[in-house]
Amino acid sequence: MRQAVGDPELTAAQREMLAGRRGDGAALAMRVIVRLARALGADRLIPVDSAHVDGCLFHGQVGIDLVERLIAGGARVAVPTTLNVGSLDLLHPGVVRGDAAERADARRLMDGYVALGAEPTWTCAPYQLRERPAYGRHVAWAESNAIVFANSVLGARTDRYGDFADICAAVTGSAPYVGLHRDENRAGQVLFDCSRVPAGAFASDVAWAALGHLVGRRSGTRVPVLTGLPGDADEDRLKAFGAAAASAGGVALFHAVGLTPEAPDVATAFGGRAAERRHEVTAADLLAARDELTTAPDGRLDAISVGTPHFSVAEFRALAGLVADGPPFDEDIEFWISTSRAVLAEAERNGDAAACRRAGARILVDTCTYIAPVLRTSARVVMTNSAKWAWYAPTNLGIDVVFASLPECVLSARAGRVVRDPGLWRVS
Incomplete structure (x- = not known):
């Protein structure tokens, strides 16, 4: 196959994939990556060590169509690939509300990514998993907080990848050599x-x-x-x-x-x-x-949500310590912890998850409370220690937010209303 003007330079293996010699699914994925590279002005593709796919949330039929077309074309991921949150908590059926048809489509999409060979991690914090990219290595990660953590804290290299580009990079094992993959842009x-x-x-x-x-x-x-x-x-x-x-x-x-x-x-x-x-x-x-992250006055409180990005093992330990002594949470306050199934397994083993549940917390995996209908419909004011949750939830859920520390979340859950630590925000 001749290289078109403006296309990136491809290796022999990449040209074979583009020509369909590795199957129709791989060819489709390579076409997406080549066209992305052309749009971004990349002169070549680089191999990536891993991928993290953000397209697991069900937003409509197009997501299912792409995944199932890749499957039908015999595609499989070429590098270790983790999966971001989906629209369901697969370990706790019934926690996420929704009509049967929409839930079926959400499950169909999630199952499709697993059929492509990706790991069913269902977490927005893949850097909390045991296998993490090494310093200086190129990866194709999507999800904004995963991208910034990989680049900044781990020193790996990924550009900003979004839905469809992420799974196509996983299938091809390649990404355009642009953006934060390059020294001069870092x-x-x-x-x-x-x-x-x-x-x-x-x-x-x-x-x-x-x-x-x-x-x-x-x-x-x-x-x-x-x-x-x-x-x-x-x-x-x-x-x-x-x-x-x-x-x-x-x-x-x-x-x-x-x-x-x-x-x-x-x-x-x-x-x-x-x-x-x-x-x-x-x-x-x-x-x-x-x-700026607080849209509600002090007073009424209906729910608390922590773990966006997903709660870590250390955060479970901190919360378990905060609730070890003192009364349980007010029965009118929903207290949700969003985490990954991998972290939950460790918190179950060391007893921290049980300690949090005894205080009145509920645990959600595989998804998140600001993107799935989990909070009760009457909730109007929700406290969180996550700036990300506070930034997105008012628009996503139509609720007001109180941005606070984890200790303030515990104090408020016990009191059944917003409680502030006056010394926490001392300005001098």
Whole structure:
């Protein structure tokens, strides 16, 4: 097959796949990748070590049509492939509401991805799984928080992949050599100096999420570099930051000096270039971010949702510690934990899941409360410690949100109303 003008240079194996010698399904996937590369101006394709597919949510017949056409054409994933959340909790049938036909279509789509050889992980946080991409390795990951975590915290390389491109990259084992796969696009562009924030502020999970929201809003899709952060931040705090920055502004890579692998110092993070913009972050800025993510006044509370991105083993342990002493949750408050089945299995083994259930929490896997009809229909005000959840839920669910820390979520669940820690957001 002749290479068309503007097409990327292909290897012999890639040309064979495009010509249909590896089956009709693989040929379809390669056509999508080649046309994506052409649209993005890529001169070649690169092999990827793994893929993470975000197209598992049922949004209509087109998703099923693509997956089943790939299956009919004999396609199989060529690299280890994990699956993002779907529209159902397959371990807890009946938790997600919906009519029978829509539930059947959602299950059909999820089953289709498994038939292509993908792992039924059903998580938005594939970086919590045992097998993770190594530093500097190229992957084709979709889902905004997974993308930013892989690029920033793991130091792997993925561009922004969305529905259909993700599964086609998995089938072909190839991706266009553009965007954040390339060295020159990974240098920092905007500086955020956090040294003016009081040292103790970042001991709270919610401060990292608020900072991510602020940075996302000010960065857009540019690459932010952060200085002045405590050097002991764990992956859950970096997860909360990245998810918020990706949701509020489209950040796909950040550099936290002294914390992330491509930022041992400021000069390295910026690739020797000067910052396009500089911002000084204060505690008042974080308070303003909290308020922007809160749409309800203090008072009424109907439900609490944590785990967006999915709750980790460490977060289960933290919540179990918070609920170990004291009364159970108010019976009128729904308290939902969204997590992956892999993390839940570990939390079941170590007893943390049982401790959370005894307090009154309910656990959801395979999906998330802001994309599936899980919360009771009467819920109007919901508290969350996730900036991502707070950003999307008002539009997705038509509810009001209170953005708060995990300890505040526990206090509020027990009280049956919004309870704030006045010392948490002290601005001086």
